[in-house]
Every structure is written in C-alpha cells, then in structure tokens.
Amino acid sequence: MKTDGEVWVYIQRQGQEIAEASLEIFSKGKDLAKQLAVPVAAVVLGDEVQQVAETMSRYGAHKVYLLQAPQFEQYTTLPQARAITRLVKQYQPAIFLLAATPQGRDLAPRLASALGVGLTADCTDLRIGTYADPKTKQKHANLLLQIRPAWGGNLIATIVNPETRPQMATVREGIMRLPEQQNSGTAEIITIQSGVSSEDLLPRIIGQRITERRVNLKQAKIIVSGGAGVGTKEKFHLIHQLARVLGAEVGATRAAVDAGFIDHDHQVGQTGTTVRPKLYIACGISGTIQHLAGMEESGKILAINTDAEAPIFSVAHYGIVGDLQDVIPALIRLYKAQRP
C-alpha cells in the first residue's frame, strides 16, 4: 500500500472567506504532514476562487487542488462529492480531513461511502502512531490516530483505519489552533478540470434564510454560563446581569436550553459550541460529561453551585458553594466596587 501519500484538508468557504474551522484543521494537517514528511494540500472548490488558493498557499500549503465550476460556488452535496471522489481516486492521498461543521458532516460520509473507506466523525485530536492488529499481529506504522469522545463523552476512543486509504476524519471546531499566515506562499496550484455531469441529480437551493449569529461564544474572553440549577427563566436574568457587568458572553447547558431558559445559540458542550475563554463562570451547572467536554479547556473555571458534590467542581479552579441568588448579586456589587 502507498504510504507516502499526501495529507489533504478540505477548505470550506463562503465567497472568498475561508471557514475558521477549516484553517484550524489545516494547521493540524500541516503538523501531521511534517511528521510524515509528506506534502500538505488544500482542496478548494468554487466558481472563481483563485484567491482562496493563494491564501492557503500563504498559510503554508505545499499544494492546492483547485476545482472551479459555477456549480461549486454554493455548496451542494452531489456535485462536490462526485468531483472530490474522482480527485481522491486519481491522486490517492494518505489522509483526508474535513471540518465537523454541518457542511463537512454532509460531505465527508458521502465521500467515505463512495470510496469505501473508514471515516471517524468529530475528532478532538489527531496524531500519528502505530497500531498492532490484535488478530494478525501485523504492525501498521505511521497511521492516523483519530481521537474522539464516544458514548456521550464518557469514553475517549482512538480509532484507526489500517487498511483503507485515505484515512478520513472530521474534526470538531474550536479545538485546534489557527495557523499563521505568511506574506507569501509557494504552493503548487493544481487546477483540475472537473465537469459536473448528471445535472438531473443536482439539489437545487430554492431558498435561504440566513440568521446572523448574535452570539459569539468561540471568541469570548469571559463566559458566564447557566445550567438547570438556575431554576427558572426569570432567575436566568442573573446570568445575563453578571455577563453584562463583566463584558462577557452568556453560555448555557443543554438542560438550560431544553428548559427554555435561553436559545440554542448559547449552548456550550458536545452538541453545542466548544469554548476556551480565559474565564468560564459555571452557575448552577452540575457538570455532565457532555458539558464538560465543551468547556474544560477554559483558562480558569469558576463554579458556583449549591451542591458541593457536583462534578463541575472536579474541573473548576475556583469553587463557591452557595445560592446563585445571593452569590451573583454580591459578585456584581463587589466587582463594581473594585473595578469602578
């Protein structure tokens, strides 16, 4: 089997703007390629997206596979899936990574199914390592170790695809660091002529409702988050008040969202946003493993809970056992006094 194949990263974009999630994975892909001493390549599809290819060159791509056609400008499943399947068959990369965004999760399984290869969803880490087949005792070196939470986050599984290529994975947003852009790049840009056939199966986009995201949890330096323990929607105002005073974003657990205290855009955790603020204030949050998975890498965690045994305290740096109704107003008052 070919072992010197390239590391590919699919670049998700909107117009000329590259999705941050794709850049994060690209920086990981670059590290993996370096370890394997193979080129890292960006796969870019769109109508007129030469500029995106050049940007990826400045981010350090050795190669950019550029597929341009009007049908690629707006993402739809089948035209892109078919073109990329052909591309993979032709160039046989060793590793192919995509963002675990709604788009990446629409596209990646389609590709894996067409190529008959393994795919690991929603990885939180990727490494290069060795796998010994327990039956054949055969050792596979330089494999992609795909690390992801399983069982609702209670287990961390390391998955490998010893036999099939490319080794495919989608990677969760907000976990890897962004790469640095250089003033110039040296990527070889490979323009692929890719006619889109069977137009009849083209899904047509017949409407769009774009809701501007009002909540920017990923960029927030401080997040004040509330859980089911807040109690009611009315009491959830305390969370908003503290956030306003601290200049913080408001986060929430799935339980708080399900209870209708706040909408889903605010949800932190495995099915919400993964965050890494300087300070995460967890109010009335017991700390389910799903929630912890989304915030435990925060710089500092302050937990406020009436239950001293709540699992949230096991990841917290600071703990206050007490009632939010007393603690939050006191914090607001004291903060205002100390930081006029």
Added chain:
Amino acid sequence: MSYRIIVLAKQVPDTKAISSKAMNPDGTLNRSALPAIFNPEDLHALEAGLQLRERYGGIVTVITMGPPSAAEVLRESLYRGADEVILLTDRYFAGSDTLATSYILSRAISKTGHYDIILCGRQAIDGNTAQVGPQVAEKLGLPQITSVEEIVQIDSVKISAWKMVERGKELLEVPLPAVLTVVDTAGKPRPPSAKKIMRFKKAQAPGEATPEEAQALKDRGLLIREWNAEQIGADLSRCGVQGSPTKVQKIKKVVLKAKDIKQYAATDESLSQLLQELIQEHTFD
C-alpha cells in the same frame, strides 16, 4: 399518489440520562444505569414519516438493525402508527461501523423494492457521527438533505425541505427518491396510542421467541419480520467487523480528576478575595 416511506431507526443507550447519579465514584460511566431507548432524532424521523403519510398518503416502513432485543424500537414504531417493521439481525452484522451499517441498510432498503423517501435521524446519541444517512444515500445513489428542520412539500418527482446550515437555513429541493436526515426541531413525536399498544405489545421478532411461540405469533399477525444477511443478499465481507475499515485502537475512560480547587465562601470578604485574585491575574483585561 401514495408514497413508500422508509424510516431507519436505531436502539441506543440513553446517554442523555447521564447525570452524577449514573457516574461511578471514580468518574466513569455506570452503563447499567442507562436504559436502551429509541434514538431521539430517529423518533423525529418517524414522526416526519407519519405526517407525510397523513398529508399525502402512503406506507411507513421502519427498519432497524441490531440484536433481537432491538425489536423494542419496532414495537414502539407500531404503537405510534408505523405500517410495517423489519428487523435486520445476524451475527455477521455485529461490530459494524458506519460504512458496514450503511451497506447492510442499503441492501435491506433495496430488498423492500419500491421506495420514495428514506428518513432517519441526523445522528444517534451513542456515537453522534451523523454518517449513516449520507452513507446510505451514497450506496443507493440517491440525493440527500441532511439536518432537516422542516419538510415543506412533496410532489410525484421531488421533495423540498428546510435544512440547518452554518449561517442559518437553506430550502433545498431534490428529486425523489431521496434520503433525508432530520434534527430534533422537526415535529414533536406523537405519543404511542393506547389502542395500538394493546394491539402490538405482544409483537415479537423470531429471535425473541421460541419456534412454537413464533408460529403462534405469526398466526395472529404479530411476528415481526426479520431479515438476515442471506435474505438481503449481503456480501459477508462487507458486513460486521470484516466490513468495517475503522478499528478501535484504544478506549480510555474519562476520569475527572480533582484539580487544586480553591474554595471561597459565599461571604463578601471571601468573594472580594476571589475577585482580587482574578483581577491580579488580568483575567478581566
């Protein structure tokens, strides 16, 4: 016009029920504390299928793959109004990853003959991969709409639906037959009907009953249809462990370690100390 609607459902451990009570003292999961349930988003897929049948006419067939005990989700489907249910069970199916699972499901779907719409939940709560729907679509050569929030309409040749995308929603239209994966905002699942529970609670798959019981159930129309690898014409090398390119190298339990936590009392003096410390560390800058 009458539509053949296929719903793919999975039985899963209720990972959402994990609370501090389902955790062992060492921070690991107490699996026995988790009941097996109908995967929540698949229940929304069933609801979407039943609503389509009510609006346009048709037949709703629910298919699940799993051990004989997975017939429970099929009974639950019957309680809610499914017309037909099929259990895919075979020891050769065990250990299937999403690629092998989608192969087995696509073989079974092909065996049903005619179909217009295939519905399933976007993802199952045990794995959260969201892969099986698109992988089935690819195996059957069908278009897909993933993360559907609302099915708008169907006519004899096409279906349109609002899907969730990064920046909002998109209304997509694809030709039929098509695969749609739905999210949990797509229609609240109806509760089981008491009448149907009475009628179907004794329904069983052959694997759950003795041969004599199975015969008796069959006579009463309560034997759940069961297909094995041979019956769906599956290539065994593409099923189960053998047909699964992904291998688990290692499993690690998530153990929550207690950090050096600083406890502050809920008094003004103590809270002021905490704020001072955070300010000195430039946390608020």
